Amino acid sequence: MTGTVFDIGYQNYTGTREGRSRSRKAVYKDGIRTALGLGRGARAKILPWFFLFALSAIALVMALIAGAVERIGGPGSAAKANLPTHSDYNGIASIIIFVFAALVGPELLCRDKRDGVINLYLVRPLTGSDYIVARWAAFMSVMTVAALLPQIILFLGLCGGDPLPAEYFTKHWLDIPRFLLAGVAMAAYATTLSMLTASFTSRRAYAAVFLVGLFVITTPFTIGLAQEVEGAGGQWISMFNLTNIPVHVNDVIFGEVSEITSEAPARLLAAWVRVSWYFAWTLIPAGVLWSNWAKPAPFAQTGILIDEPLDDSLLPRLPGTLDSRSAIIVDLDGADAVYAGVALADRGFHPVPLFNGTQGPSPVVDVAPLVETLGRGARRVRDNRPMPNAAPAFLLDARRQSGTARPGMYDNRWVTLPQDFPSGTLLASRGIRSAMLLQRGPAHVPEDLAHVLRRWQEQGLRLTTVDLDTGNQSNIKVSRPSWFRLAWYAAVTVMGLRRSNVGGFGSTVPEETSRGGYYG
Amino acid sequence: MRPAPGTALLTIEHVTKQYKSVRALDDVSFTITDGITGILGENGAGKSTIIKILLGLLQPTSGSARVLGYSASDSVAVRARVGYMPEHDCLPSQVSATEFLTHMAEVSGLPPDMARTRAADTLRHAGLFEERYRAIGGYSTGMKQRVKLCQALVHDPAFVFLDEPTAGLDPAGREEMLQLIRKTHRDFGISVLFSSHLMADVERTCDRIIVLQGGHLVHAGEVAQFTKETETVFIEVDTNREQLVAALQRRGVTVTPDGGGLTVQGSDESVYDHVRDALVEAQAPLRRMAPRRRELTELFERSGT
Numbered sequence: 001m002t003g004t005v006f007d008i009g010y011q012n013y014t015g016t017r018e019g020r021s022r023s024r025k026a027v028y029k030d031g032i033r034t035a036l037g038l039g040r041g042a043r044a045k046i047l048p049w050f051f052l053f054a055l056s057a058i059a060l061v062m063a064l065i066a067g068a069v070e071r072i073g074g075p076g077s078a079a080k081a082n083l084p085t086h087s088d089y090n091g092i093a094s095i096i097i098f099v100f101a102a103l104v105g106p107e108l109l110c111r112d113k114r115d116g117v118i119n120l121y122l123v124r125p126l127t128g129s130d131y132i133v134a135r136w137a138a139f140m141s142v143m144t145v146a147a148l149l150p151q152i153i154l155f156l157g158l159c160g161g162d163p164l165p166a167e168y169f170t171k172h173w174l175d176i177p178r179f180l181l182a183g184v185a186m187a188a189y190a191t192t193l194s195m196l197t198a199s200f201t202s203r204r205a206y207a208a209v210f211l212v213g214l215f216v217i218t219t220p221f222t223i224g225l226a227q228e229v230e231g232a233g234g235q236w237i238s239m240f241n242l243t244n245i246p247v248h249v250n251d252v253i254f255g256e257v258s259e260i261t262s263e264a265p266a267r268l269l270a271a272w273v274r275v276s277w278y279f280a281w282t283l284i285p286a287g288v289l290w291s292n293w294a295k296p297a298p299f300a301q302t303g304i305l306i307d308e309p310l311d312d313s314l315l316p317r318l319p320g321t322l323d324s325r326s327a328i329i330v331d332l333d334g335a336d337a338v339y340a341g342v343a344l345a346d347r348g349f350h351p352v353p354l355f356n357g358t359q360g361p362s363p364v365v366d367v368a369p370l371v372e373t374l375g376r377g378a379r380r381v382r383d384n385r386p387m388p389n390a391a392p393a394f395l396l397d398a399r400r401q402s403g404t405a406r407p408g409m410y411d412n413r414w415v416t417l418p419q420d421f422p423s424g425t426l427l428a429s430r431g432i433r434s435a436m437l438l439q440r441g442p443a444h445v446p447e448d449l450a451h452v453l454r455r456w457q458e459q460g461l462r463l464t465t466v467d468l469d470t471g472n473q474s475n476i477k478v479s480r481p482s483w484f485r486l487a488w489y490a491a492v493t494v495m496g497l498r499r500s501n502v503g504g505f506g507s508t509v510p511e512e513t514s515r516g517g518y519y520g
Numbered sequence: 521m522r523p524a525p526g527t528a529l530l531t532i533e534h535v536t537k538q539y540k541s542v543r544a545l546d547d548v549s550f551t552i553t554d555g556i557t558g559i560l561g562e563n564g565a566g567k568s569t570i571i572k573i574l575l576g577l578l579q580p581t582s583g584s585a586r587v588l589g590y591s592a593s594d595s596v597a598v599r600a601r602v603g604y605m606p607e608h609d610c611l612p613s614q615v616s617a618t619e620f621l622t623h624m625a626e627v628s629g630l631p632p633d634m635a636r637t638r639a640a641d642t643l644r645h646a647g648l649f650e651e652r653y654r655a656i657g658g659y660s661t662g663m664k665q666r667v668k669l670c671q672a673l674v675h676d677p678a679f680v681f682l683d684e685p686t687a688g689l690d691p692a693g694r695e696e697m698l699q700l701i702r703k704t705h706r707d708f709g710i711s712v713l714f715s716s717h718l719m720a721d722v723e724r725t726c727d728r729i730i731v732l733q734g735g736h737l738v739h740a741g742e743v744a745q746f747t748k749e750t751e752t753v754f755i756e757v758d759t760n761r762e763q764l765v766a767a768l769q770r771r772g773v774t775v776t777p778d779g780g781g782l783t784v785q786g787s788d789e790s791v792y793d794h795v796r797d798a799l800v801e802a803q804a805p806l807r808r809m810a811p812r813r814r815e816l817t818e819l820f821e822r823s824g825t
Binding site for chain 2: 009010011012013015016017018019020022023025026027029030039040041044111115116117119120121122123124125126127361362406408409
């Protein structure tokens with residue numbers, strides 16, 4: 001029987017298209033394959049598999065030694081000999097884990113940039129954030145395996161090497177969640193620093209050398225300096241030993257001081273300080289890695305007085321219930337906030353503009369009308385000469401967080417912070433006992449303003465909201481956000497209000513195809 | 521599902537793109553339907569900027585761009601239905617073509633098993649089936665260009681953007697690539713927008729043409745019409761050149777000296793009739809007469825932009 005092969009020609013694809021979720025999974029899967037050299041030549045496999053083997057070998061040797069001591073010296077002799085175990089493993093292996101992260105992690109980002117594959121990813125149904133999060137997650141997975149596999153080998157080895165394995169398991173089963181947690185902490189730290197460094201260069205060697213140098217140099221430098229400086233200063237210098245940062249967390253988790261940190265003055269700092277320090281060194285680089293733009297500081301870039309008068313017909317009718325000894329927060333859209341501020345100045349308040357007036361090319365928030373109105377209103381307010389003891393009226397643009405920043409646009413969005421306002425205590429010392437939020441529509445407290453009002457509330461100020469359209473007034477109580485929301489807000493604030501890797505405050509969102517610099 | 525013939529696939533309306541002090545595009549508007557459309561322009565004319573705006577990678581300073589009925593700026597979903605072949609290198613050297621294409625198909629949203637099938641099919645159609653398991657780093661320039669085209673087609677897009685697809689290819693490789701582009705539309709049913717600074721490439725491959733210069737739209741329309749408008753006749757005579765010029769000008773023909781010969785504007789039948797009559801009148805022995813296309817730079821000079 002003979003077969004015939006037919007060329008059925010090009011077939012259009014009519015199956016399912018799974019969109020972004022499939023794209024993310026594909027980039028994640030490819031990240032794991034890249035990190036482990038799968039589907040690549042033999043050379044690409046050497047480094048990752050060597051390190052995985054080396055890390056496992058350390059654990060295996062530790063288990064074999066402990067087993068041998070137990071067999072020769074009898075049950076409990078390994079513990080009496082104070083042989084290293086799970087709590088010590090991360091300290092012993094930390095430098096190898098970091099070198100692994102330094103050499104292998106950059107492969108996931110640098111090669112995409114150097115080969116130009118990033119240009120292909122970003123024209124597919126995938127955002128810059130999807131890409132970087134998927135790459136981070138891929139390397140985190142590999143690092144987690146690298147950190148946990150040896151601990152599992154060690155546990156099995158210690159269990160099997162003990163003359164009474166079941167008894168060993170019963171006594172030490174709590175080590176399992178501890179080493180899992182400590183391993184994940186170690187992996188997250190190494191992954192984040194490695195990926196952050198890699199995001200700045202398209203050459204893997206530069207990233208690797210920088211990272212290895214960072215770990216190798218900070219260790220002797222901080223040890224030496226910490227010995228010279230005694231007390232709290234020495235302890236804090238010791239905290240800059242980057243190799244030890246996750247090991248301190250390991251110590252906190254196990255409740256012991258491991259060999260590597262036993263001489264470090266930082267071990268004397270409170271556990272929460274060491275854990276917070278770890279989170280700072282992990283979350284902030286993660287934020288820098290993820291964020292390709294920075295939130296601008298609120299300031300107005302006008303510096304001009306416009307002689308043309310304001311159109312009085314646009315000034316809002318203020319409610320008659322305004323208390324002249326209340327601090328007012330005007331939260332209205334753009335120029336409306338300025339008009340309200342001028343109207344409040346006419347009523348004896350002192351307007352305090354808190355705007356971001358930076359327009360830039362292709363701005364996310366169009367502030368041109370606001371800036372122009374501010375220029376006109378400034379002359380009128382100046383001519384009115386507000387009284388020095390007038391109650392303040394803080395003017396905010398309610399659109400400050402609206403819009404979507406896309407590549408090529410100037411991101412001039414911003415948030416307001418408690419430090420933009422005087423404290424409730426200071427206001428109270430000037431005879432101001434209440435604060436009024438002037439808005440349009442139903443009462444709602446924006447997330448950023450809630451942190452301001454909650455502090456004022458705690459400091460004794462009574463809070464009310466007023467609907468500018470209806471004049472309806474209601475008392476409000478700002479509840480304390482959950483610890484999670486507080487931590488998230490703090491993290492966003494810290495990470496958002498810093499200079500990004502591509503520019504200063506209020507920067508242009510970079511083009512996705514600009515090679516060598518963009519991870520959104 | 522393919523858009524119906526004649527449907528506007530891409531629409532650019534009054535698009536301006538300003539990069540600091542440089543205006544890359546200035547109030548450009550056009551519509552593209554199915555078929556192969558070429559964007560012709562010198563380096564820096566704004567071809568790549570147009571493609572990036574249509575892909576949603578750049579935001580226009582003003583104006584709007586729509587792709588397959590969607591705003592280009594809401595492009596994440598649209599990108600699943602378009603392909604893009606960049607001008608510059610974009611291929612990993614270490615992996616095989618089949619692995620790379622499978623991966624890119626998955627990144628475009630195809631399930632893994634379908635991605636593998638599509639990768640093999642696409643490589644077969646591009647003539648790379650036998651080489652599919654070799655690392656891309658070992659490919660010739662022409663093969664790499666074909667892999668670049670394959671990655672743009674692997675998810676079976678409705679529309680594909682090709683940015684200078686013949687760049688860096690020798691004449692044989694260029695011809696193969698142009699054939700593949702024609703096949704992309706004719707056999708695969710995928711519409712193409714293809715940028716080039718080589719007029720011959722666009723003329724041989726495209727149905728329609730968009731000409732840009734310095735960010736301005738110079739021409740948009742059918743290639744045949746453009747060719748007709750831009751063709752000239754080159755004449756070389758042994759003697760009586762000045763008499764011939766005078767005779768042509770008397771007949772209302774635009775003629776300009778061109779080296780040792782003359783270039784006559786237009787290429788329709790009446791021009792040839794005028795040339796014949798002028799040659800007889802001037803008693804000028806004809807050595808050579810041939811239709812000739814204007815160089816791109818001449819076209820731009822003519823446009824006066």
